[in-house]
Amino acid sequence: MTALWQELAGGQLTVATIIIWTCCAFLVAALGGALAGIRLAGKDLGRDLAALMGAMFGPTGAVPGILLGLIILALR
Numbered sequence: 001m002t003a004l005w006q007e008l009a010g011g012q013l014t015v016a017t018i019i020i021w022t023c024c025a026f027l028v029a030a031l032g033g034a035l036a037g038i039r040l041a042g043k044d045l046g047r048d049l050a051a052l053m054g055a056m057f058g059p060t061g062a063v064p065g066i067l068l069g070l071i072i073l074a075l076r
Contacts, residue, residue, distance in 0.1 A: 013074045025066040026059050033058015 007017050037054020038047050045053070 013070065018070055018074075021070065022063065022066060026063055029059040029062030030055045031058075032062075 004016055004020075007014055008020065033054035033056070034051040035054070036058070037050040037052075041050040041053075044050075
């Protein structure tokens with residue numbers, strides 16, 4: 001477990017760190033999408049539906065971008 005924390009802090013890219021960073025990016029993108037959905041369409045669609053739609057559509061752009069960035073970092 002200590003080795004995993006050292007890999008994360010040191011910036012080493014292994015399969016475990018790529019999975020962890022991708023999961024973190026997914027969670028942050030879903031949260032940001034939900035908040036943006038509430039802010040943009042909360043009055044029109046209702047807060048729950050707007051948050052649900054934002055949480056579904058938020059990661060569609062963020063996760064491929066994170067994966068592409070991790071691939072570029074792994075190849076350098």
